[in-house]
Structure formats: C-alpha cells, structure tokens
Amino acid sequence: MLSFRTAGPDDWTAIWSIMEPVVRGGETYCWDTGMDEPSARAEWLPGATGADPTLVVFVAADPSTGAILGTAQLHANRGGNGAHVANASFLVADEAAGRGVGRALAGHVLGEAVRSGYTAMQFNAVVETNTRAVALWSSLGFAIVGTVPGAFRHPALGATGLHIMHRFLDPVS
Amino acid sequence: MLSFRTAGPDDWTAIWSIMEPVVRGGETYCWDTGMDEPSARAEWLPGATGADPTLVVFVAADPSTGAILGTAQLHANRGGNGAHVANASFLVADEAAGRGVGRALAGHVLGEAVRSGYTAMQFNAVVETNTRAVALWSSLGFAIVGTVPGAFRHPALGATGLHIMHRFLDPVS
Numbered sequence: 001m002l003s004f005r006t007a008g009p010d011d012w013t014a015i016w017s018i019m020e021p022v023v024r025g026g027e028t029y030c031w032d033t034g035m036d037e038p039s040a041r042a043e044w045l046p047g048a049t050g051a052d053p054t055l056v057v058f059v060a061a062d063p064s065t066g067a068i069l070g071t072a073q074l075h076a077n078r079g080g081n082g083a084h085v086a087n088a089s090f091l092v093a094d095e096a097a098g099r100g101v102g103r104a105l106a107g108h109v110l111g112e113a114v115r116s117g118y119t120a121m122q123f124n125a126v127v128e129t130n131t132r133a134v135a136l137w138s139s140l141g142f143a144i145v146g147t148v149p150g151a152f153r154h155p156a157l158g159a160t161g162l163h164i165m166h167r168f169l170d171p172v173s
Numbered sequence: 174m175l176s177f178r179t180a181g182p183d184d185w186t187a188i189w190s191i192m193e194p195v196v197r198g199g200e201t202y203c204w205d206t207g208m209d210e211p212s213a214r215a216e217w218l219p220g221a222t223g224a225d226p227t228l229v230v231f232v233a234a235d236p237s238t239g240a241i242l243g244t245a246q247l248h249a250n251r252g253g254n255g256a257h258v259a260n261a262s263f264l265v266a267d268e269a270a271g272r273g274v275g276r277a278l279a280g281h282v283l284g285e286a287v288r289s290g291y292t293a294m295q296f297n298a299v300v301e302t303n304t305r306a307v308a309l310w311s312s313l314g315f316a317i318v319g320t321v322p323g324a325f326r327h328p329a330l331g332a333t334g335l336h337i338m339h340r341f342l343d344p345v346s
Contacts, residue, residue: 026254032253120323155254162251164321
C-alpha cells in the first residue's frame with residue numbers, strides 16, 4: 001500500500017534524491033544531464049517564476065515509514081483550446097523499482113486528472129527504448145499515437161524514437 | 174521578395190499586430206484567447222524570465238516598405254538528449270495571406286535550423302483543420318507522425334485533432 005498526497009516544499013530533498021539519478025542517467029527524460037538542483041526544482045515543483053500555473057505535483061509515500069517512493073507531475077499539456085488534455089510525468093525511486101509504485105501512482109494521477117476536469121492524457125516524449133514505461137502505459141490504456149524517429153539520443157543505445165502516447169479519460173460518474 | 178532578420182524589441186508592436194488576431198481567433202494555436210499583450214510578448218520574444226534560452230525569433234519584412242509581414246520562432250523542441258530536434262512556430266499577417274510569406278519564412282527558418290546544428294524539425298500541435306498549414310508543411314517535406322484525437326477544441330468546428338509533424342534536416346554541405 002502507498003499513500004498519496006500533494007507535494008510540498010519539504011518534500012524536495014526526497015524528490016531530488018529520486019530525480020537526480022534520472023537526470024544524470026539521461027536515458028528516459030529530455031533533461032540536461034548536468035542540470036543543477038535549483039533548475040531541477042524549478043523543473044519539477046510548482047511555483048517557479050514562469051512555471052506552468054496548472055502544475056500539481058504528487059508524492060507516493062510508504063505509509064509505515066513515510067519514505068517517499070515516487071513523485072508525479074500533472075498539468076495541462078497545452079494552453080487555450082488544448083487545455084483539456086493533461087500531461088503527466090513520473091519518477092520512481094530506484095530502490096522501489098518493480099514494486100508497482102509507478103502503476104499505483106499513475107492510477108492516482110489519472111484519477112486526479114479526471115477530478116480536475118481533463119478529458120484525456122497525453123505523453124509527448126516516451127523514450128522508445130524505455131520498454132518498461134511503454135508497457136506500463138499500454139497496460140493502462142494508452143495508445144502510441146506516433147513515434148518521432150531519432151528524436152532522442154540515448155547515451156548507451158544511440159538514436160531512438162520518442163513515442164507520443166494518449167488515452168481518453170472517462171468523466172466522473 | 175522578402176528580407177529576413179532576427180527580431181528585436183522594436184519589432185514587438187508589429188509582431189503583436191500580427192499575433193493578436195491569431196490569439197483572439199483561437200483557431201490555430203493553443204493559446205488562451207484572452208492572453209494580454211505582456212503575456213504574448215513573453216510567449217513570443219526571447220528574454221522573458223524562464224524563457225527557453227535556445228529561442229530565436231525572426232521577422233520577414235517587405236524590403237521596399239520595411240513592413241513586417243510575418244514572424245517565426247525557432248528553438249529546441251526538447252532539452253538534454255532531445256535538443257537536436259528543432260521546433261518552430263509561424264505567424265503571417267492577415268493582409269499578406271496567400272503571398273507565399275509563410276513558405277518563404279519557413280525556408281529561411283529551416284536554413285537557420287540547419288546552420289544552428291539541428292538535425293530535424295518537429296511541430297507538436299498542428300491543428301488538423303488548419304489545412305493550409307498542413308498542406309504547406311507537407312509540401313516542405315514534413316510527415317504527419319501521428320494525430321492526437323480531439324486534442325483541440327476549435328471554436329467553430331469543435332473537437333479536432335492535433336498533428337505531430339516532422340522532417341529530418343540535411344546537414345550543411
């Protein structure tokens with residue numbers, strides 16, 4: 001079991017400990033691998049100058065220890081007449097890999113997206129070689145809308161594609 | 174014939190006169206139709222707090238009158254290991270429609286993208302009903318990688334798709 005809540009400033013240290021290896025590895029996100037901590041914080045947490053005002057961040061915690069095992073962003077994928085489609089990003093702690101944290105957190109975020117009135121969710125850049133993520137999103141009803149060829153330079157695997165994935169969200173009944 | 178140059182702060186009044194009807198119309202960009210002028214300036218011109226540091230903006234001018242007939246943004250579509258793919262956005266003055274300004278400006282921007290070292294260009298959200306734009310990009314070698322269904326609420330036509338379009342760029346020989 002996990003508990004989910006909105007992230008606050010006090011969660012940053014734990015989030016950064018999850019995020020930093022992902023940044024440095026450069027295998028799954030289009031982030032500068034040398035990104036420093038203040039930039040990462042501005043990238044992930046709401047409230048930075050110029051940040052997306054629709055952004056909400058969640059954390060998944062182990063209820064017995066309080067340890068943060070994962071975090072997710074939810075925000076509008078576009079503005080104006082495209083603002084009904086959500087976008088989300090997910091990070092899971094290395095030590096929690098394979099325990100279903102990503103799937104559970106995704107379920108929470110999909111529910112929050114519905115409650116926020118979004119009618120679909122779109123991922124813009126799922127690295128094609130990140131087969132674990134692709135399988136997870138597929139199992140949660142996301143379809144690969146298209147793949148931009150060679151749009152990601154994987155540090156170990158070279159040029160690979162970026163999937164655009166999408167699913168509609170059922171309204172709250 | 175048109176002349177092309179990098180936009181400066183003094184060009185903003187002319188750019189805004191082109192941009193404002195596009196913003197208000199809400200038919201081709203995912204911008205809030207009520208966007209005010211300072212927000213639009215921050216959206217289009219480089220230098221705003223939190224703005225993309227890779228952003229460059231061009232204007233196309235009538236060389237005889239100096240009138241600005243169009244403008245374009247060029248920047249990295251993503252960061253980190255996705256920063257080799259460019260993204261661009263284009264605006265053409267209503268009074269210059271049908272005179273090839275968009276095509277000529279696109280040619281200039283594609284050349285600038287190559288000179289900047291980008292190896293491909295991607296559009297993330299080409300409104301499916303904007304058949305003129307889709308035809309222009311297709312004629313310039315862009316392929317529709319995929320279409321996100323219903324991702325745009327066209328004010329007159331209702332729910333429509335957003336195309337992701339892409340082409341590779343030939344390196345400077």
